[in-house]
Amino acid sequence: MKSIIADLIADNGADLHHLIYSDDDYKHLSESLIGATEETTTGATRLRESIKCSDFPTFSINDTLTKRIVENRFGVGSSVVDGIMRATNVMLHGKRIVVIGYGYCGAGVAQRLRGMGAHVTVVERDALTRLEAHLEGFRTSLLEDCLSTAEIVITVTGYDNILRKEHFEKMQSGTIIANAGHFATEIDVAVLSDLSESKREIRQEITEYILPSNRRIFLVSNGNLVNLAAGDGNPIEIMDLGLALQSLSLKLLVEDGTSFKNGVQPVPRDVEQYVAQHAVKHWIE
Amino acid sequence: MKSIIADLIADNGADLHHLIYSDDDYKHLSESLIGATEETTTGATRLRESIKCSDFPTFSINDTLTKRIVENRFGVGSSVVDGIMRATNVMLHGKRIVVIGYGYCGAGVAQRLRGMGAHVTVVERDALTRLEAHLEGFRTSLLEDCLSTAEIVITVTGYDNILRKEHFEKMQSGTIIANAGHFATEIDVAVLSDLSESKREIRQEITEYILPSNRRIFLVSNGNLVNLAAGDGNPIEIMDLGLALQSLSLKLLVEDGTSFKNGVQPVPRDVEQYVAQHAVKHWIE
Amino acid sequence: MKSIIADLIADNGADLHHLIYSDDDYKHLSESLIGATEETTTGATRLRESIKCSDFPTFSINDTLTKRIVENRFGVGSSVVDGIMRATNVMLHGKRIVVIGYGYCGAGVAQRLRGMGAHVTVVERDALTRLEAHLEGFRTSLLEDCLSTAEIVITVTGYDNILRKEHFEKMQSGTIIANAGHFATEIDVAVLSDLSESKREIRQEITEYILPSNRRIFLVSNGNLVNLAAGDGNPIEIMDLGLALQSLSLKLLVEDGTSFKNGVQPVPRDVEQYVAQHAVKHWIE
Amino acid sequence: MKSIIADLIADNGADLHHLIYSDDDYKHLSESLIGATEETTTGATRLRESIKCSDFPTFSINDTLTKRIVENRFGVGSSVVDGIMRATNVMLHGKRIVVIGYGYCGAGVAQRLRGMGAHVTVVERDALTRLEAHLEGFRTSLLEDCLSTAEIVITVTGYDNILRKEHFEKMQSGTIIANAGHFATEIDVAVLSDLSESKREIRQEITEYILPSNRRIFLVSNGNLVNLAAGDGNPIEIMDLGLALQSLSLKLLVEDGTSFKNGVQPVPRDVEQYVAQHAVKHWIE
Secondary structure (H helix, E strand, O other): OOOOOOOEEEEOOOHHHHHHHHOOOOOOHHHHOOEEEEOOHHHHHHHHHHHOOOOOEEEEHHHOHHHHHHHHHHHHHHHHHHHHHHHHOOOOOOOEEEEEOOOHHHHHHHHHHHHOOOEEEEEOOOHHHHHHHHHOOOEEOOHHHHHHHOOEEEEOOOOOOOEOHHHHHHOOOOEEEEEOOOOOOOEOHHHHHHHOOEEEEEEOOEEEEEEHHHEEEEEEHHHOEHHHHOOOOOOHHHHHHHHHHHHHHHHHHHHHHHHOOOEEEEOOHHHHHHHHHHHHHHHHO | OOOOOOOEEEEOOOHHHHHHHHOOOOOOHHHHOOEEEEOOHHHHHHHHHHHOOOOOEEEEHHHOHHHHHHHHHHHHHHHHHHHHHHHHOOOOOOOEEEEEOOOHHHHHHHHHHHHOOOEEEEEOOOHHHHHHHHHOOOEEOOHHHHHHHOOEEEEOOOOOOOEOHHHHHHOOOOEEEEEOOOOOOOEOHHHHHHHOOEEEEEEOOEEEEEEHHHEEEEEEHHHOEHHHHOOOOOOHHHHHHHHHHHHHHHHHHHHHHHHOOOEEEEOOHHHHHHHHHHHHHHHHO | OOOOOOOEEEEOOOHHHHHHHHOHHHHOHHHHOOEEEEOOHHHHHHHHHHHOOOOOEEEEHHHOHHHHHHHHHHHHHHHHHHHHHHHHOOOOOOOEEEEEOOOHHHHHHHHHHHHOOOEEEEEOOOHHHHHHHHHOOOEEOOHHHHHHHOOEEEEOOOOOOOEOHHHHHHOOOOEEEEEOOOOOOOEOHHHHHHHOOEEEEEEOOEEEEEEHHHEEEEEEHHHOEHHHHOOOOOOHHHHHHHHHHHHHHHHHHHHHHHHOOOEEEEOOHHHHHHHHHHHHHHHHO | OOOOOOOEEEEOOOHHHHHHHHOOOOOOHHHHOOEEEEOOHHHHHHHHHHHOOOOOEEEEHHHOHHHHHHHHHHHHHHHHHHHHHHHHOOOOOOOEEEEEOOOHHHHHHHHHHHHOOOEEEEEOOOHHHHHHHHHOOOEEOOHHHHHHHOOEEEEOOOOOOOEOHHHHHHOOOOEEEEEOOOOOOOEOHHHHHHHOOEEEEEEOOEEEEEEHHHEEEEEEHHHOEHHHHOOOOOOHHHHHHHHHHHHHHHHHHHHHHHHOOOEEEEOOHHHHHHHHHHHHHHHHO
């Protein structure tokens, strides 16, 4: 194989970083690279925790406040509403919806569902964050106390197996469950399947699980991210913003790469400000 | 007494109409009057049900959609929030507030309290109106089911003795109760007093009733209309609107009085439109 | 043809009523029918204005407050948001959206779009209704004053040719236009086509019209009702409600048909109350 | 003077810290003190920038997320609405209000005013923060572009002389101006006075400044903090929270004071969590 030559990496999920540190054909890049960007949270975590890349600077796009606010709070908030409506065609007005997790994404989801007339209850373990949700006007509750009256339950936590056996057992017949967290692991689908006597796809993206006593639970998109699986993914405006952060970060590395320490690090504040200023100019003014 | 001469009456509470039909000194006016206006609901009801005035046209200002929307929904909505905040200085965010009645006034009160971050539960007997509140995003409940967790209870029904013995007995200690309905009769204060071992004014406009077992209920403004008693009454913008309706109605009577039937009747739609157009012109454009 | 025998009609669009009064084969039914229901506004209008049916009672389902609130305000409000999101995949947050018309449907659309973070401007000719929108927190404007900065324009008026030549000429390049009114006639598509140098479908349900100077206007669903064309139509909850009104109306006709006058008329209030009570029972309690 | 003995200081505005470093009678305390708390932002800034206290640990209460969210966003948000309503008795619905500054306090103020039906425009210099306000549904603008149509202008920036000569000159007659920022210096009252031909108090807390051509500007509470000057200050719930943070910080210092570095520092996260958990327990569960 001919030797690859590269000055910059625009990575997504840290797969290219991984290649460099695991495949001899790419190893030499660790020395020649000026720097890199990594788009995702997952990638940033891999870089920090397993790859431990430290030979060149890597800017973590997802850690920017810009992305957290624009993409996580507002983008995910509305695309989850979109995904749920497309997948289920249920009326959100007046529906009792439990949102588990009140981080940037969860807060966005809760806010938009309320904006559609739903009765949202927030479940959040961190006391201060729960207090914030409460003062923001949301009912808050322990998960076990609100499951039996919920009509829709959405996980947005970033943790595995948030909905488990004991939760499926408490849900009333007809409950719709969906995941809007980072991975398809927040709902324990295997256990739901074990508990069920049968299952069938009753509408695109909706699987009906029939539990004993004919109790039915409707799983959206097999527990995959509802906004991506049942919707169209991120709107173009949000992609614009992420790509602007990425390309300006790479430009800065070319122009001034030696002034940054090696390893994963935040996007420089100037780059964020520049992108935000352009968003203000083109979206607002 | 010298004989009173009058062409028009601008009445408030139907007291002048009452005089004409009950006092010989004013009787002759029933023949000479071109017409009248009546500002209040109470007055319109008296005219319809007891005075049965039918010798000249009387326009009922309070029946206009203009007044219902501008004064009842928006005006009362915000002045009740104002009154409650002034009287109690409690933080409305996250407070569990029960609003009894979801007419124009009640809907306005519920909407504004939600706008301040409160957790509002609506109690409404009419099924269709309750359905509307539910779809608007409000929890709805029977009164008996939400009293024991309420922190503030507000009556806005137009009926007497909405809060009675059985309700006071269910309230938790510390509950604040207030009335925003038409009369000071929606809370049965006499019964609350009987149930109590003592009472004292603990802050201007707030009376603390101490019930057995040291359970305390805080009554705002002795059950009088909280927006008037604890606040400043209607903002000038709302007075403007009512007075415009009144004076234009009188002008129309002078110019074209004979074209109206006698008795209580709605303000002609042209007058309402004219006032609304001027409000649009001066408030908006 | 064998003679048709029927006791009741559940009509939709007044087509069956039309047959009876225009086709000799069905004429005899006008004498034998106990009564009928008509589901749509269009049908009720046909019955009142052209068919002038007066041989049996016909209950107009669409005139019920239940349908107006549940379907028009809440149902249409959310399904328009759904349709727009599916068709365009644009981010609604911060978008400058003009909603033309603030009746039950338009108010619902404006409310939901605001709930999704959009910057909504309402255009409404009736002064009192405009005042209501203004006090509800919406910017209001004349159409000609807000078109040049709008990013999305939605018609919800019930009238023809609301968006015409002079409006297309004022829109900035990139404006998205959609119709959520009763018929596909609110946007004058023929004129838009005439003004354009070319057009092409750039995404399912989106046609790009390219006007001189490369100015582009994006028409959603060819001007058809965006919630039906680009979405899934009414949620099942709303169909439930309409069908309940219909079937209970027919039941009442069978049981007590002779007590109603002939011709189009509102659904009796008892039927509405009964349906609302059941909705409260099954959706809320 | 007899020598003061003290183990702990609960300071407010850093006045006690200042005494220790400026007055020989208190100097000895710098050695005997276990530690201190400082309640305010002002105090924390003095400690960091001028007093440079470094002989014992001082926990800065105001830097806690608890206080920022509960007091600044929610507490100030609603008390400013309260203060404005009490001082002016104007109807907030439909009012064009400019909020300058979108930090924790400004965002809270903007949110609550919108909750009351006002048409809020946010002015914010930081591009990312402005973008956030925009996506949250607020119109955003440069100050010079929105002043001429504003009906109420509120400063919440933390900076001096935000409203200056050029701004007063742009305001329309009748504009109400108020300050909700940290100090009474955000509105340049001296300049407003110079520009005016006369002034008079027209209502408690409202001064009318009459400028040439009879243009009038209404200043609320002489530019002092409108929530404190025209309202009742912080609700008891918020005082509870601040005092809990203070007393638990002092307790921790007594129990474990030597484990903290000297100088101003954040309240330990455990203390915040503990207070938040208790707020959740007593306010919510």
